[in-house]
Amino acid sequence: MIAASAEPDTPSFSPYPWVALCCLLALGSVLVWALDAGYQLAWLSATWRQTPWTLWTAPLLHLSAIHMLGNLMALAALAVLGLVIPLGARAALALFLAWPLSTASLMAWPEVTRYVGLSGLIHASVAIVWLHARQAPVAQRWSPLLLAALLLKLVTEQAWLYPVSFDPYWNINVVAAGHLGGAVVGLVCGAVCLIRLRPSAAS
Structure with missing residues (x-):
C-alpha cells in the first residue's frame, strides 16, 4: 500500500492544469502528424543521448492515423x-514528470530500439488517476476497477x-515494455507528488 497524503485533490484544487496538459x-500529436515530421522525432536507443528532446517528442509521434486516434480517445x-x-x-505535475521519464524507462529493455506513441504515457496517466481516485469520495467505489483493469492489461501483455510484439489489429509493433514502464513511472511520480506536495494544514 502506498502511504500518501490523506487529502486528495478536492474541488478547491483546479482540475484545469490536468486537462490543459x-x-x-x-494538440502536439495532431501537429506532429500534420507536419509529417518523420522519424527524426522518434526515440532511438542508439542515438537518444545525441537527441535528448526525443524523450518528449517520441510520445507525440504516431505510426498511423488509427494509432493516433486510439491514443487520443484514451x-x-x-x-x-x-x-x-x-x-x-499535483496530478498534472506527476503527468508532466512522467512525460519524458516514461520514454526514458525504455532504456531498461535492450529489445526496444525505437519508440513512438502516447501509449506509455497513457498508462502512466491511468496509474496517476488511480492514485487520486482511491482518495476521492466521488471515485473511491470504482477506483479498484481501474486498478484491476490496468493490472489485467499489463499481465495479459507480459512485457x-x-x-515488443506485432499486433495485427493495429498493424504495428506494440511496445508492451513501454506500457509497463509507463505504468511504473506514473505510479512513482504520482506517489512522490502526493507525498511531497501535501496541502498546507489550516492554521
Whole structure:
C-alpha cells in the first residue's frame, strides 16, 4: 500500500492544469502528424543521448492515423476523469514528470530500439488517476476497477516476456515494455507528488 497524503485533490484544487496538459499532448500529436515530421522525432536507443528532446517528442509521434486516434480517445477519457475526480496540480505535475521519464524507462529493455506513441504515457496517466481516485469520495467505489483493469492489461501483455510484439489489429509493433514502464513511472511520480506536495494544514 502506498502511504500518501490523506487529502486528495478536492474541488478547491483546479482540475484545469490536468486537462490543459492532456490537451497539450493531444494538440502536439495532431501537429506532429500534420507536419509529417518523420522519424527524426522518434526515440532511438542508439542515438537518444545525441537527441535528448526525443524523450518528449517520441510520445507525440504516431505510426498511423488509427494509432493516433486510439491514443487520443484514451487521452480524452483521462481528461474527463480529471474533471470528475477532480485532479489538481499535483496530478498534472506527476503527468508532466512522467512525460519524458516514461520514454526514458525504455532504456531498461535492450529489445526496444525505437519508440513512438502516447501509449506509455497513457498508462502512466491511468496509474496517476488511480492514485487520486482511491482518495476521492466521488471515485473511491470504482477506483479498484481501474486498478484491476490496468493490472489485467499489463499481465495479459507480459512485457517481461514479450517487450515488443506485432499486433495485427493495429498493424504495428506494440511496445508492451513501454506500457509497463509507463505504468511504473506514473505510479512513482504520482506517489512522490502526493507525498511531497501535501496541502498546507489550516492554521
